[in-house]
Amino acid sequence: MRTFIAIDVNxxxxxxxxxxxxxxxxxxxxxxxxxxxxxxxxxxxLGEVDPKRIDQVxxxxxxxxxxFPSFSFVVEKVGYFARNNQPRVIWLGVRAxxxxxxxxxxxxxxxxxxxxxxxxxxxxxxxxxxxxxxxPAWQPLVEDITYDPIVVAVDRxxxxxxxxxxxxxxxxxxxxxxxxxxxxxxx
Numbered sequence: 001m002r003t004f005i006a007i008d009v010n011x012x013x014x015x016x017x018x019x020x021x022x023x024x025x026x027x028x029x030x031x032x033x034x035x036x037x038x039x040x041x042x043x044x045x046l047g048e049v050d051p052k053r054i055d056q057v058x059x060x061x062x063x064x065x066x067x068f069p070s071f072s073f074v075v076e077k078v079g080y081f082a083r084n085n086q087p088r089v090i091w092l093g094v095r096a097x098x099x100x101x102x103x104x105x106x107x108x109x110x111x112x113x114x115x116x117x118x119x120x121x122x123x124x125x126x127x128x129x130x131x132x133x134x135x136p137a138w139q140p141l142v143e144d145i146t147y148d149p150i151v152v153a154v155d156r157x158x159x160x161x162x163x164x165x166x167x168x169x170x171x172x173x174x175x176x177x178x179x180x181x182x183x184x185x186x187x
Contacts (some may be wrong), residue, residue: 100124
């Protein structure tokens with residue numbers, strides 16, 4: 001099962017993601033845009049994992065983060081990852097805070113115990129599109145898009161499965177690990 005661990009966002013972030021996507025489309029960007037219901041902040045992409053292993057990992061993560069304090073983070077800008085001066089990914093920016101990094105580190109420590117390894121440095125962001133084509137002088141067209149900062153409350157992390165289809169990815173919640181204690185398994 002293709003799996004990732006994420007933090008869900010609220011409707012305000014989902015609404016802004018769609019408004020930003022519409023502006024970018026009008027400005028000539030073509031991309032695999034993330035649908036409203038699929039908008040999230042990825043903590044870890046695990047790849048193809050045996051479902052039995054996911055059951056075990058979710059249980060151990062849930063146990064590890066039990067008692068983690070609820071917190072919030074702020075979503076506040078539009079940015080991009082580029083290579084060779086070409087945009088690859090467009091995202092909504094997340095103002096990092098100590099709780100977000102601590103949650104990442106706690107989850108990572110548990111995943112490492114289960115023989116997962118991660119190279120990249122954690123750079124919190126909310127992907128809204130993987131760019132396929134873009135207009136010339138594209139940078140200012142991304143950088144001048146603004147919106148009011150949005151506060152997102154966090155009291156759990158979610159283990160998702162991702163099924164690739166010709167019309168886009170289908171994400172399904174597999175587990176929710178609640179900070180208050182408890183593991184919700186979804187059918």
